[in-house]
Amino acid sequence: MFVIMNSVSKILRRGVILIAALIFMLVAFWVSTWAQSENPDTKEEYVNRTGHMVTGKFYERYHQVENPLLLYGFPITDQFYNPEDEKVVQYFSRARFEQGNDGEVTLTHIGSELLKKMDLRGAAQNENRASYACKEFPPTDFQVCLNFLEFFEKYGGVAQFGNPVSNQINTGTVWVQYFENAVMEFHHDGPSGTGGIRLADIGETYFNLKGEPLHYKLPTMKEFILDDVLSLEVNAFIHRDPAAAEYQPTVYAIVRDQRQIPLENASLEIIVQYADGKEESVLMPPTNEHGFSKTRVPVTEDQPGIVELKVKATYNNLEGGTKAAFRIWY
Numbered sequence: 001m002f003v004i005m006n007s008v009s010k011i012l013r014r015g016v017i018l019i020a021a022l023i024f025m026l027v028a029f030w031v032s033t034w035a036q037s038e039n040p041d042t043k044e045e046y047v048n049r050t051g052h053m054v055t056g057k058f059y060e061r062y063h064q065v066e067n068p069l070l071l072y073g074f075p076i077t078d079q080f081y082n083p084e085d086e087k088v089v090q091y092f093s094r095a096r097f098e099q100g101n102d103g104e105v106t107l108t109h110i111g112s113e114l115l116k117k118m119d120l121r122g123a124a125q126n127e128n129r130a131s132y133a134c135k136e137f138p139p140t141d142f143q144v145c146l147n148f149l150e151f152f153e154k155y156g157g158v159a160q161f162g163n164p165v166s167n168q169i170n171t172g173t174v175w176v177q178y179f180e181n182a183v184m185e186f187h188h189d190g191p192s193g194t195g196g197i198r199l200a201d202i203g204e205t206y207f208n209l210k211g212e213p214l215h216y217k218l219p220t221m222k223e224f225i226l227d228d229v230l231s232l233e234v235n236a237f238i239h240r241d242p243a244a245a246e247y248q249p250t251v252y253a254i255v256r257d258q259r260q261i262p263l264e265n266a267s268l269e270i271i272v273q274y275a276d277g278k279e280e281s282v283l284m285p286p287t288n289e290h291g292f293s294k295t296r297v298p299v300t301e302d303q304p305g306i307v308e309l310k311v312k313a314t315y316n317n318l319e320g321g322t323k324a325a326f327r328i329w330y
Contacts, residue, residue, distance in 0.1 A: 043059040044059055047074055050074045050076055050219065050259055051260070052075040052220060053220060054090070055079070057099060058099070061097055065155070071155060071156070072092040073095070073203065075092050076093055078090065087100065091206075094201055094203050095107055095203050096110055107162075109181060111161075111162065111165060111178045111180050111202065113206065113209075115178045133145055134146075142163070142166060144177065147196055148177050151195055161179040161180070161184075162182070165179060166178040168186075182202065184198070185198050185200055208237075218260070219259045229258070229316060232255055233255070233258070235253070236251060236309065238297075250295070251295055251296075251309065251324070252292070254287075255291045255313045261291075262290050262291025262292070264291065266291070266293075267286060267313065268284035268286070268287065269283055269311075270283075270297065271310040272299075272307060273308040273309075273310070274303055275305025275306055276305070283295075287313075308324075
């Protein structure tokens, strides 16, 4: 009798384990499918990486291009009403969509707005009007050349990027060019098939510049998203008070996970490379509950030239980083 009961108990335990495993697999499958689903019939898409929805007219505009991820990046907010512009808008890592009174969704002229904020004193601009590899755009009287022109024409031209609002600019680290709707950068290790051209994450930059409420970046329906931190996103900004007696600028860093959730207690290190080639390591304080940290960079006015910063973040054995640079004037 004991043997029979023991056998029955084993069968029941195995059955419970099997049922539990099946339930777990079904739930995992449902969550994964739902959380990353794209439904053209209802014009909606949920992006699990950032936890945001693209719906309706914004979905249509996002998928008008063959490679929306290359041109616009991931959504970093849902749609929301912006009282300053009196429009419904949505931010992507490389763009900002806005819906006009006619219901149509267009691209905000982020490139033009960001160019107005740039200090281009001392930056070299390439003007080669005689080059056969350039094309001039009379509406703004700027030209697009070489790899920039190839990328521009391949991925939509004026209809996608707007007219150029600058020539190519040497920032000291990369060549960039500003367009009404985008900012292109040339990198020797750029994505395959793009001629080394990358689109800058100006959606993120413009979101911060506009002072949009940070809660718009928080993922929606996050109860359906796994809580694991899968990757780090690091942003760094440099500021120096012109009225300050000391020349040392302040570096601000923000560390978030793949869902744009701020990470507390992330470790940060800055590798400072001066114009003469010397390097120095600077440890930043761990990030606070907002994923934020700041520190001063040790430089003096007798170290003229471009100073490059490599900001490295570490969190739970994950690493992420970004680069920044500033110029010390003579």
